[in-house]
Amino acid sequence: MRKAEPDALIEMRRHEPVPVSLDPVIEALVQDIIGQVADRWTMLILEALEAGGTLRYTQLRKAVPGISQKMLTQTVRQMERDGLVRRTVHPVIPPHVDYVLTPLGHSLGAAFCGVWVWAETHHAEIMRARAAFAQRSS
Template sequence: MRRALEDPRIEARRRDPIPDEVDPAIEALVHDIIGKVADRWTMLLLEALEEHGTMRFTQLGRAVGRISQKMLTQTLRQMEEDGLVRRTVHPVIPPHVDYALTPLGQSLSAAFCGVWIWVEAHHAEILRAREAFAARASAAGAKSVLGA
């Protein structure tokens, strides 16, 4: 993933104290957006469009890999509804449709770039934790089989 530019408005808000009260409308929207964008396909489409720019439907499908046309269509429609992608239909035969991130989509991509950087910084710790968990689960499974 390409490192996105920081959004100065977001960086300024990070330094603000946590408010005592949260606007219920903002909280509801946060939960809605997280539910929509934290899925596998939205994240991968954000990444593909951020890295490659404007892409056609079939190019996006290939870039993401193992996504059905139905899921690709649903995810792109959802992203368009939320203002994250711009869908452009070119009046030619056969129809030519392409997708690009909007400025809003680019800013979301920048926010998720932090997750990528976090994983890069902590990948060894995550792998160690997973190995330790698997070893404990395996040992616990062996004990239950032996009747301990």
């Protein structure tokens, strides 16, 4: 995933003290969003659209290796429902459909870009820990 520009509002809020109590509505939304983006396909689709801009369905499927037609359809529909992706159906024969990230989708990419940077930064350390664990477990 390409390095995204940080969102100024999010960066400002990150430095605020942690609230004493959490809003249950926000907590439920966070758990829902984490559950969605934690699946392998959402992040890969997000990355493909971030890199490719507007993509037709077939282009998006090629950009996400290993995804089935059913899984791609389910995932982009979920992303569309959440306002992360805009789907445009062109009234031509045969019809074609384009997908593009919304500003909300771009901002989610920026938020999760930190995970990619973290993984890249700590890759060697993680691989050493995994190797040590495998050695102890065998």
